[in-house]
Amino acid sequence: MDFREYIEKTVPVSDADWQLFSSKLENRIIKKKSTLLEVGETENHISFIEKGIARFFIPKEDKEKEITFGFCFKNEFISAYDSFLTRKPSLYQIEALSTMSVWSISYQDLQEVYEKTAMGNLIGRLSSERLFLIKSKREQSLLNETAEERYLNLFTERPNLIKEVPLKYIASYIGVTAQALSRIRKRIS
CATH class of the missing domain: 2.60.120.10 (Jelly Rolls)
Known part of the structure; x- marks a missing residue:
């Protein structure tokens, strides 16, 4: 497009x-x-x-x-x-x-x-x-969801993010360490 x-x-x-x-x-x-x-x-x-x-x-x-x-x-x-x-x-x-x-x-x-x-x-x-909607959604997410919920929502809403962005940046984005993200991924797989 x-x-x-x-x-x-x-x-x-x-x-x-x-x-x-x-x-x-x-x-x-x-x-x-x-x-x-x-x-x-x-x-x-x-x-x-x-x-x-x-x-x-x-x-x-x-x-x-x-x-x-x-x-x-x-x-x-x-x-x-x-x-x-x-x-x-x-x-x-x-x-x-x-x-x-x-x-x-x-x-x-x-x-x-x-x-x-x-x-x-x-x-x-x-x-x-x-740009406002992205910012607002992120703030709401940080205030209302667990790290696991934030990860699952990312996976659903923006699957390309999970495929194309290094996990250390995704961990930072959802507000956890890389190790915590690894545990979340193990739990849900």
Whole structure:
């Protein structure tokens, strides 16, 4: 599915709007294990993932203690959205877990698209709603579910995550050690 198809699943886009919007898009290839955004950098893009997987994490000196708190996949928007909106430095990093192809629009270009097209506000709304729902669901999960329930829900809702993401990141994401995740996996198999 291409970016325009994805957007037009929600609302039709005029050719003129698409022309302006797509002229602002930059296709970026990000190599596996590369950093899309460092702690302390201000996010300057909202991107649409055409291919690949990224993780959001809080780095620690001891790599084993890094806290993974999010993943993004193909046909999803990706951004350190809080930093993007506030224009303040990010408190976390985004890393490519596989080689990624993304379509990015800069903050400045997006403001122009907002002003000049009907579609601009739709893009803003779609990306912010998507990023908000992921964040909200994760918070609810951490507050209301056991680690085992979080793992089983991940398995059901995002089976690609279990297949394509290293277990140490999944363990961190559900809030347990790798050893605890191993015990959970043994119990449910």
